[in-house]
Amino acid sequence: MTTVTAPRFARTGSLLRVRELGIGVAILVVFGITTFTNPAFASANSVQQLLTGAALIALLGVGETMVVVTRNVDLSVGSVVGFSAYLVGDLFAHHPGLPVPLGFLIGIAIGAAIGAINGIVTTVSRVPSLVVTLAMLYIVRGIDGMVVNGHTIDPDKIPTALTAVGYRTLVGIPWLAVIVALVVVVAGYAMRSFRASRDLYAIGSNPEAATLAGIPAGRRVFTAFTLSGALAGLAGVLFLALHAQIDVTGGTGYELTVISAVVVGGVAIFGGSGTVLGAALGALLLNTINQALVAARISAFWDEAIAGALLLATIAFDRWLSLRMARSLRSAEGAHRDV
Amino acid sequence: MTSDMTTRTPLPPDAATAEKRSPLRALVRWESALVLVLIATLIFGSATSDHFLQVTNVFYIGLNMGEIAIMALPLMLIIITAEIDLSVASMMGLSGAVLGALFSAGWSVWAAMGVALLVGLAGGALNGLLVTRLKLPSIAVTIGTLALFRGIAEIVLAPRTVTGFPLSLTNIGAVPIQGTEIAWSTLIFLVLAVIAGVVLHATPLGRAIVATGWQPEAAQFSGIRVNRLKFWLFVLSGVLCAFAGILFTLKNASVSYDAGTGLELNVVAIVLFGGVSIFGGKGSVIGVVLSVVVVGCLQQVLTQLNVAPEIQNIVIGGLLLISVIIPNGREALRRIRARARRSSNSTQRKALG
Numbered sequence: 001m002t003t004v005t006a007p008r009f010a011r012t013g014s015l016l017r018v019r020e021l022g023i024g025v026a027i028l029v030v031f032g033i034t035t036f037t038n039p040a041f042a043s044a045n046s047v048q049q050l051l052t053g054a055a056l057i058a059l060l061g062v063g064e065t066m067v068v069v070t071r072n073v074d075l076s077v078g079s080v081v082g083f084s085a086y087l088v089g090d091l092f093a094h095h096p097g098l099p100v101p102l103g104f105l106i107g108i109a110i111g112a113a114i115g116a117i118n119g120i121v122t123t124v125s126r127v128p129s130l131v132v133t134l135a136m137l138y139i140v141r142g143i144d145g146m147v148v149n150g151h152t153i154d155p156d157k158i159p160t161a162l163t164a165v166g167y168r169t170l171v172g173i174p175w176l177a178v179i180v181a182l183v184v185v186v187a188g189y190a191m192r193s194f195r196a197s198r199d200l201y202a203i204g205s206n207p208e209a210a211t212l213a214g215i216p217a218g219r220r221v222f223t224a225f226t227l228s229g230a231l232a233g234l235a236g237v238l239f240l241a242l243h244a245q246i247d248v249t250g251g252t253g254y255e256l257t258v259i260s261a262v263v264v265g266g267v268a269i270f271g272g273s274g275t276v277l278g279a280a281l282g283a284l285l286l287n288t289i290n291q292a293l294v295a296a297r298i299s300a301f302w303d304e305a306i307a308g309a310l311l312l313a314t315i316a317f318d319r320w321l322s323l324r325m326a327r328s329l330r331s332a333e334g335a336h337r338d339v
Numbered sequence: 340m341t342s343d344m345t346t347r348t349p350l351p352p353d354a355a356t357a358e359k360r361s362p363l364r365a366l367v368r369w370e371s372a373l374v375l376v377l378i379a380t381l382i383f384g385s386a387t388s389d390h391f392l393q394v395t396n397v398f399y400i401g402l403n404m405g406e407i408a409i410m411a412l413p414l415m416l417i418i419i420t421a422e423i424d425l426s427v428a429s430m431m432g433l434s435g436a437v438l439g440a441l442f443s444a445g446w447s448v449w450a451a452m453g454v455a456l457l458v459g460l461a462g463g464a465l466n467g468l469l470v471t472r473l474k475l476p477s478i479a480v481t482i483g484t485l486a487l488f489r490g491i492a493e494i495v496l497a498p499r500t501v502t503g504f505p506l507s508l509t510n511i512g513a514v515p516i517q518g519t520e521i522a523w524s525t526l527i528f529l530v531l532a533v534i535a536g537v538v539l540h541a542t543p544l545g546r547a548i549v550a551t552g553w554q555p556e557a558a559q560f561s562g563i564r565v566n567r568l569k570f571w572l573f574v575l576s577g578v579l580c581a582f583a584g585i586l587f588t589l590k591n592a593s594v595s596y597d598a599g600t601g602l603e604l605n606v607v608a609i610v611l612f613g614g615v616s617i618f619g620g621k622g623s624v625i626g627v628v629l630s631v632v633v634v635g636c637l638q639q640v641l642t643q644l645n646v647a648p649e650i651q652n653i654v655i656g657g658l659l660l661i662s663v664i665i666p667n668g669r670e671a672l673r674r675i676r677a678r679a680r681r682s683s684n685s686t687q688r689k690a691l692g
Contacts (some may be wrong), residue, residue, distance in 0.1 A: 073478075125671055127663040128617045132477075134604060138656030145649020195604075248649070253601065256425075256482055271480045301497045305490025305581075311483035315475050 019266040023281040027288050034292040042296040044172060051177035054287035059180045059235045060258040061279035062187045063228030070221050071128035071271030076118060077232040077258055079140035081251030084236025086148055089246045091313055093157035098113045100161045107237035108230050114140060115229015119222035148248040155244040166241035176238060187276045204271025231256045260307065261286055264314045287331055369614035373629040380633060384640040393638060394520040400635040405524025406431065406583040407602060408631040411609045414536045415627050415672020418610055420569055421552040421619025422470060422477040427580045428602035429488035430462050436492035439501035448505060456581050462488055463632035467570035485603065491644025492596040495585030502593040512590030524586050536624035565675035608655060609634060610663050
């Protein structure tokens, strides 16, 4: 039996496993075509812009992936980015001597606290996370608005050590991208190898089975939300570093872009599968396409329609892939019976 | 959206009898709670502002809520079938953009409106096909079409802002119905709500919608064409959102491609606050209408008190959160009690043994 099924499995399995590779190829194709028509697209400056522009969404995508694989969703990330960015910016404005790393810690803590609230409400009262985080999107943005109260924190109030993170590079790679890449590597390793993170996939595949197998589902989902919040808090501080300015609108609408990137990156919206690397590459692909349109002198008005069409094409492709897999599993079963 | 996301446990066998046992329980429905919230809002409003209990406010509240309320009705039906449509506000924007683009290109405004409605039909059909034919999760599909529709609106209209619509038409958006203080959009919403209420609560079609959301497979086996039903609900949503886009354009007497950006979450919030379950199978038109009225009144009160829109956000978000925590909290309490009873039983048994 194994002789019959093994090659089939291997082929479909590897097809699924190289999802990240597929997105990588897509990025290169878009990059290649655009460079061909406009060589300036491959300049160091332009590539740095590609990486910087995708960094925040990729970072948020890492946290969102942790939540989405458990069959939940976090819609509050955009509001958390804005809130964390403003609070940290305000802190720097009032205490100019504050060390920059402390600012990062505070931003992360703010995000983690909001994420923990999302997690507690979702798991304790068993309310669907879509509703909880939608409500938190409003509440956090509302509190943000009260705190901001119409002000804008200007670049001169933000320590240069922080804004440097936004534009300095390390051997040609923007610091922003380096930080996000580090997070992706650490989170990617953890999601692959740690028992607790494998639990997240189990919960997303089949919540009842996971609970019956003794997985503390509530605690794990809580942790996923807290981490997603913490990463959104970090993204807030990086937002501040990148834009060197913050008002009440910071991060508005990020939630849907992040979910698009995550889905394009191969994370199943109903949980159970997907990687943080895929999500990060999904963010990079979306940004590469956006920039490619600019470089190809196609009006920026086309950006959003293409992003939408791409998302639809991706999920349709995923569906086709899973149907194929189901078919090969079925025929494998048939072969087993014949033997 | 959640058809395969939830595993339905069958109704507990004593649920029906429990309801019969205490007629009081029937009163403690979400709709009754909404009525109480509404009364509280009205008392609060009239206590804090002399201007609140004026008839003209009916007009302004209607004007503020009209389009959102109209889009909430088809979304309610879709959520009851356990799907979701997040593209509603983008469709509204696309319809307005098409109307504006054609009108500025010299089309008659009526023909432009007709095309806008057809665009709504096509967009809804696209959502419906992707969800029912390709069996894609509606949350992902409609996030995709959210970007797609808004993107097409941007392509056809940006960066222009079209104005100059005939006054006789823009008056529909800005002047109440003659002799009353009711906005046209309010009247249209009420008519649609009555139709939706009759269909949902008193026809086989309505029962089919509820059954589809509650147990899609059982519904399929009992002869309901689940896919066809969902497809047409998405089409309905597309058309009504396009219609809302026309109303929105007339109200503002101008249109740009980004009209109504981000409204989808407001519409979802209104529907869920109205007691419609995000898991499908449960919801009432009365609840959604009350939810529209409560949110509209609350916003009006807060605006008249010069409360910043940010705080209004907190209030709406807080209400939404409370509206899902309270019913589930009761259940959680029951669960904890049951567990306590079980463990005390087992300790008793141990003591006896």
